Amino acid sequence: MDITFIGAGYVGLVSGIMMSHLGHNVTCIDTDQDKILALQLGMLPIYEPGLSEYLVSGLKSARLQFTSRYDQKLSSTSAIFITVGTPPLASGAADLSNIFAAIDQLRPWINQNCLIIIKSTVPPGTASQLIEYLAASNCQAQIASNPEFLREGSAVEDFLRPDRIVIGTNQLRSRHLLREIYAPLIADKIAVVSTDLQTSELIKYVSNAFLATKIAFINEMANLCEKIDADIEQVSKGVGLDSRISQKCLQAGPGFGGSCFPKDVMALSSLAQTHQVDCQIVTAVIRANQRRPADMVNKIQLILGGLNHRTLAVLGLTFKAGTDDLRSSPALEIIRLLQLQKARVIAYDPAGMTQAKQFIPGLEYASSALQACTGADALIITTEWPEFTKLDFRTIHDYLKSPIIIDLRNLLDADQLTKQGFQYHSIGRRYAL
Ligand code: UGA
Numbered sequence: 001m002d003i004t005f006i007g008a009g010y011v012g013l014v015s016g017i018m019m020s021h022l023g024h025n026v027t028c029i030d031t032d033q034d035k036i037l038a039l040q041l042g043m044l045p046i047y048e049p050g051l052s053e054y055l056v057s058g059l060k061s062a063r064l065q066f067t068s069r070y071d072q073k074l075s076s077t078s079a080i081f082i083t084v085g086t087p088p089l090a091s092g093a094a095d096l097s098n099i100f101a102a103i104d105q106l107r108p109w110i111n112q113n114c115l116i117i118i119k120s121t122v123p124p125g126t127a128s129q130l131i132e133y134l135a136a137s138n139c140q141a142q143i144a145s146n147p148e149f150l151r152e153g154s155a156v157e158d159f160l161r162p163d164r165i166v167i168g169t170n171q172l173r174s175r176h177l178l179r180e181i182y183a184p185l186i187a188d189k190i191a192v193v194s195t196d197l198q199t200s201e202l203i204k205y206v207s208n209a210f211l212a213t214k215i216a217f218i219n220e221m222a223n224l225c226e227k228i229d230a231d232i233e234q235v236s237k238g239v240g241l242d243s244r245i246s247q248k249c250l251q252a253g254p255g256f257g258g259s260c261f262p263k264d265v266m267a268l269s270s271l272a273q274t275h276q277v278d279c280q281i282v283t284a285v286i287r288a289n290q291r292r293p294a295d296m297v298n299k300i301q302l303i304l305g306g307l308n309h310r311t312l313a314v315l316g317l318t319f320k321a322g323t324d325d326l327r328s329s330p331a332l333e334i335i336r337l338l339q340l341q342k343a344r345v346i347a348y349d350p351a352g353m354t355q356a357k358q359f360i361p362g363l364e365y366a367s368s369a370l371q372a373c374t375g376a377d378a379l380i381i382t383t384e385w386p387e388f389t390k391l392d393f394r395t396i397h398d399y400l401k402s403p404i405i406i407d408l409r410n411l412l413d414a415d416q417l418t419k420q421g422f423q424y425h426s427i428g429r430r431y432a433l
């Protein structure tokens with residue numbers, strides 16, 4: 001089938017490239033000409049494990065094309081996925097201007113047989129609003145909703161083996177077309193939830209808000225564990241083995257970040273306020289997560305007995321491992337707060353340092369974890385990169401001014417490090433092991 005993606009950002013690129021792998025002829029349109037040029041040459045502008053191989057094979061098979069032009073070819077495409085960004089407005093509500101701009105660009109080229117599928121995360125009611133918007137200019141194209149649930153860092157696997165595919169339509173024909181697009185995955189017994197437009201749009205927000213709630217909750221329980229000498233890792237395991245709860249999103253840490261959870265819980269809260277529904281849990285999750293970085297900095301301060309003129313090696317800048325994305329990264333907020341308290345921070349990250357330069361100008365960077373640790377008063381782990389578990393801790397012990405590790409991701413082996421002479425601190429476990 002001929003499919004077009006509008007917006008070659010994270011969602012558009014992963015979905016577009018992987019749709020071509022499913023056998024569709026895919027064209028990705030993006031107004032950023034430099035990005036399109038790079039993609040035409042097989043170069044990915046994002047860091048996503050495994051995706052590059054699918055990009056190269058898609059280009060080779062000629063089933064994958066990239067362009068910055070909206071033109072006549074659009075009139076023969078069967079389905080157009082909108083995958084542009086919906087960043088938060090100052091109110092917390094989603095900014096839909098990119099969606100409307102994309103629809104305006106498409107309008108001259110599309111006919112009533114075309115199905116426009118909104119994949120961007122949008123508040124319930126947006127698809128219906130777009131149907132009215134198109135009808136007002138005599139454009140009868142159909143609109144559907146098909147939210148995505150890909151996680152950065154494991155997006156290829158998530159695309160090929162999703163827990164479910166959610167399809168929101170107001171017409172049988174649209175539903176059939178979407179099932180046809182996903183036919184290879186449906187044949188693999190992936191569950192499909194077929195529903196109406198608003199419900200489909202809401203499923204996305206409720207999913208992200210529920211997962212964010214689990215994280216905020218386990219982080220609060222970690223605080224409690226520290227007071228009563230219990231172990232949050234064991235609590236998570238003992239609780240998560242209940243299949244009604246599951247182990248996922250029960251890892252305590254410095255708070256959730258990224259381009260989705262913080263934005264989507266805010267948008268859900270704003271939606272609830274608009275409709276005068278008192279969603280207290282959502283509000284509490286936002287508040288609990290916003291104070292998490294400050295709690296982490298207080299913890300560091302208590303351990304070190306002050307921050308003024310302390311040198312800290314901070315390992316990890318990205319909002320989680322496996323990505324170069326720094327958006328709403330708790331690590332960046334922690335660094336900002338440490339610097340406010342006059343600590344000297346030397347940072348290292350395996351993938352995020354180039355991008356970080358735009359976020360925190362003037363931050364000192366090391367070329368390796370070992371270099372960051374040289375002469376530092378403590379080593380702080382802020383992102384759970386697996387390679388940090390393989391560091392040469394014997395050498396690090398000698399290079400640090402004092403052998404203190406504060407592991408805000410509970411990533412490292414507490415027993416081993418203690419045996420090696422470190423004072424090891426973590427989240428939700430005894431103060432120092
Ligand atoms: C999230 C959702 O998991 C995806 O299903 C969804 O498609 C995506 O948002 C989106 O809306 O586009 P992502 O932002 O890539 O995906 O990241 P997650 O792996 O879910 O992690 C989000 C944040 O929560 C990270 O900061 C991570 O470190 C934190 N987290 C996650 C925890 O602190 N503990 C956990 O147990 C899990």
